[in-house]
Each structure stands twice: as C-alpha cells, then as structure tokens.
Amino acid sequence: AMAELLLSGCTTSSDHHYIYPNGIRLDDSIEAAHRVGLRFVATRGSMSVGQREGGLPPDHVVESEEDILRDTRRLIETWHDPSRGALLQIAVAPCSPFSVSPSLMRESAALARSYGVRLHTHLAENDHDVAYTRERFNCTPAEYAESLGWLGDDVWHAHCVKIDPTGMKRFAHTRTGVAHCPCSNMRLASGILPLREMLDLGVPVGLGVDGSASNDAGHLLNEARQAMLLARVRRSLEPMGCDTGPQAMTPRDALRxxxxxxxEVLGRSDIGQITPGCCADFALYRLDTLALAGGAVHDPVGALLLCSSGQADMTLVHGEVLVREGRLTRVEIEPLIARHNALARELVSGVS
Structure with a gap:
C-alpha cells in the first residue's frame, strides 16, 4: 500500500490499524514506512467491545482496554516525533463508536492530550452507524463524539458521510477534521459526503484511500478525481443541479x-504546500503522455485531475527522491509483488 501511494505521488499517509492477530504490532507498519521512506502518521487503533457485548467485531479480535492504553502509551513514547518536519508521528485511534466503549473513548482522548498527539476514529460512515448511536446513546454521531471530548482541532474523523447539518456546524466551530474516502464510500454504497457544504462552513477536509477491505487502489490522484466528480454528482441531485454541479468542485479544489x-487534517503546517520553510515533499508528473495530450497544453492542473490518473514520474519526501522515472528507489517492486501475491494465495487457501 505504501509503495502504491508513493508511486501515485503521495508523500504523507496515515494508517488506521485496529486489529492485531497473530502477534502483529503497529511497529511492523512503522518499520515498513521507514523502509520505503513515506512520511507516516501511525494510528494505534483498537476494538474492545465484541459481538457478545453488542459491538460489531468478533469477540476473538477484541483487546482489553488496559492492554490497549498500555500499548498506545508505549508507541507514543517509543516512536512519536513532535518536531517540525517529523517523518513519523503517532495518533490515538479507537476504531469506532460501535466497537469500543465510551470509557475507552474518553480515556484515549485524555491520554492523547496528555502527550500532545492527535485523535482519530470512524464516525457516521453509513445509516447503520447513525442508527446504532441513536439506539445505544440516544444522540447523533456528532453529539456522541462531542460528549466524549472527541471534537477539536486535534481530532479527525473518517467518512462522516451521514453527519447532520448541526454536526457539520459543530465540526466547523471546533475545527474538527474529516478524512473523505470517496472510492470506499461508493464501493460500500455508504453515501455521498456533503463535501461542498463542509468546505463552505470551514470544516478541515483531507483525502483518504481507505484500505483493501473497501478500496483496491491506493492512488491519491484518483481519489482526488473521484472526490471532485462525486461532489458534482451530489449537487446534480438538487433541482436543476446540473446547471451548477461543475462549480461544486473544481480540479484546483480537488488538488487542495x-x-x-x-x-491541515493531520495538524501539519510544515507540509502540503510549496512554501519557504515547509518540507521538500514533491510529486512531479510528465505532461507529454498520451493520457494528458491536449488537455495539459492549456490547463495542466485540470488535465491531471480530469484525465486518466497516471503514476508520478518523481516523488520526493523530505528532499529524498523515493520515486524516479516511475520506479521506487528504495524498494525493488517485483519481489514485493511476488511476496504479496504469495501471502494472498495463502490467505485465500486458508479460508476457502
């Protein structure tokens, strides 16, 4: 996934890992990020409420809340770099309101803020999320998050497709961020994020490609393209929305x-822009390809977002070239693909 992101031109990624079978640890993802060179925000996810207690996850994958908090503290103290230009940071990330207890949400927020790290979870991804929160806690997802201390400029939530208008205003007022995952939302038929409405209110919004359970592509440019097109589709659902749909999201809006x-969602003022004092994170794309022919002549940004999403010709992170002429510089891709396919075959044979 990290290799695919780098090849698409992504320089910074956050990964929400919340299931730890067979002795795996978040440290494994951290070591992979070190190997490929990706700027990384590793979030220590968790599940503590299994099906026996009314939660979503199977009971055998949940952890005790004591163990979750202990390991989260270990990861922060071992790996988190608070400095400007950091290549690795840790965030605290209970999976969702339907897989952890309210007490773990509160304790996680307190732990994160005692260390000055960020908070992340899933929220209002689909109608089931809203129904669960209303039935179990008698409130909306945004109200539930606020009651637990999970709104603020140090928090970002994934999806938020079904957030209500009042919740959007609370997000804007508190500068709570949203990770928009359009391909995942379309694949799972979760719904369409009210993206334009959020941006107009001032909600910080970034892009997520989600994971292989709901998106088989880790391509940042493609995700930006889909976010743009989906915002236009949402506008088209209004009366005569076809007249204003294209203005709902422009290529430059999507690039932003x-x-x-x-x-901004990750709380980083040192990345995401080409400005003196910011990190040397760049993605360069060839404009003389067949896919961009014609369009790139008069509007390179428009062509990049509206035409076929190709790979970056060069990707730099912190000044180091990690992709050159469309190939990774630190990792041989062919053995990586072979190993990935072998593991996939082993996994499929084990469950068939």
Whole structure:
C-alpha cells in the first residue's frame, strides 16, 4: 500500500490499524514506512467491545482496554516525533463508536492530550452507524463524539458521510477534521459526503484511500478525481443541479484537498504546500503522455485531475527522491509483488 501511494505521488499517509492477530504490532507498519521512506502518521487503533457485548467485531479480535492504553502509551513514547518536519508521528485511534466503549473513548482522548498527539476514529460512515448511536446513546454521531471530548482541532474523523447539518456546524466551530474516502464510500454504497457544504462552513477536509477491505487502489490522484466528480454528482441531485454541479468542485479544489487539506487534517503546517520553510515533499508528473495530450497544453492542473490518473514520474519526501522515472528507489517492486501475491494465495487457501 505504501509503495502504491508513493508511486501515485503521495508523500504523507496515515494508517488506521485496529486489529492485531497473530502477534502483529503497529511497529511492523512503522518499520515498513521507514523502509520505503513515506512520511507516516501511525494510528494505534483498537476494538474492545465484541459481538457478545453488542459491538460489531468478533469477540476473538477484541483487546482489553488496559492492554490497549498500555500499548498506545508505549508507541507514543517509543516512536512519536513532535518536531517540525517529523517523518513519523503517532495518533490515538479507537476504531469506532460501535466497537469500543465510551470509557475507552474518553480515556484515549485524555491520554492523547496528555502527550500532545492527535485523535482519530470512524464516525457516521453509513445509516447503520447513525442508527446504532441513536439506539445505544440516544444522540447523533456528532453529539456522541462531542460528549466524549472527541471534537477539536486535534481530532479527525473518517467518512462522516451521514453527519447532520448541526454536526457539520459543530465540526466547523471546533475545527474538527474529516478524512473523505470517496472510492470506499461508493464501493460500500455508504453515501455521498456533503463535501461542498463542509468546505463552505470551514470544516478541515483531507483525502483518504481507505484500505483493501473497501478500496483496491491506493492512488491519491484518483481519489482526488473521484472526490471532485462525486461532489458534482451530489449537487446534480438538487433541482436543476446540473446547471451548477461543475462549480461544486473544481480540479484546483480537488488538488487542495489532496495537499493542504490533508496536511491541515493531520495538524501539519510544515507540509502540503510549496512554501519557504515547509518540507521538500514533491510529486512531479510528465505532461507529454498520451493520457494528458491536449488537455495539459492549456490547463495542466485540470488535465491531471480530469484525465486518466497516471503514476508520478518523481516523488520526493523530505528532499529524498523515493520515486524516479516511475520506479521506487528504495524498494525493488517485483519481489514485493511476488511476496504479496504469495501471502494472498495463502490467505485465500486458508479460508476457502
């Protein structure tokens, strides 16, 4: 996934990992990020409420809340770099309101703020999320998050497709961020994020590609393209929306989501823009390709977002070239693909 992101031109990524079977640890993802060179925000996810207690996850994948908090503290103290230009940071990330207890949400918020790290979870992804929160806690997802201390400029929530208008205003007022995952939302038929409405209110929004459970592509430019097109489709659902739909999201709006938007959601003023004093994170694309022929002549940004989403010719992170002429510089891609396919075959044979 990290290799695919780098090849698409992504320089910084956050990963929400919340299931730890067979002795795996978040440290494994951290070591992978070190290997490929990606700027990384590793979030220590968790599940503590299994099906027996009315939660979503199977009971065998949940952890005790004591163990979750202990390991989260270990990860922060071992890996988190608070300095400007940091290549690695840790965030605290209970999975969702339907897989952890209210007490873990509160304790996680307190733990994160005692260390000055960020908070992340899933919220209002689909109608089931809204129904669960109303039935279990007698409130909306945004109200539930606020009651737990999970609104603020140090918090970002994934999806938020079904957030209500009042919740959007609370997000804007508190500068709570949103990770918009359009391909995942379309694949799972979760709904369409009210993206234009959020941006107009001042909600910080960045892009997420989600994971292989709901999106088989880790391509940042493609995600930006889909966010733009989906925002236009949402506008088209209004009466005569076809007249104003294209203005709901322009290519430059989408590019901003993929750059400064993501940086803002992650609380990083040192990345996401080409400005003196910011990190040397760049993605360069060839404009003389067949896919961009014609369009790139008069509007390179428009062509990049509206035409076929190709790979970056060069990607730099912190000044280091990690992709050159469309190939990774630190990792041989062919053995990586072979290993990935072998593991996939092993996994499929084990469950068939």
């Amino acid at each position: 989501l993929a750059t400064r938007g993501g940086a």
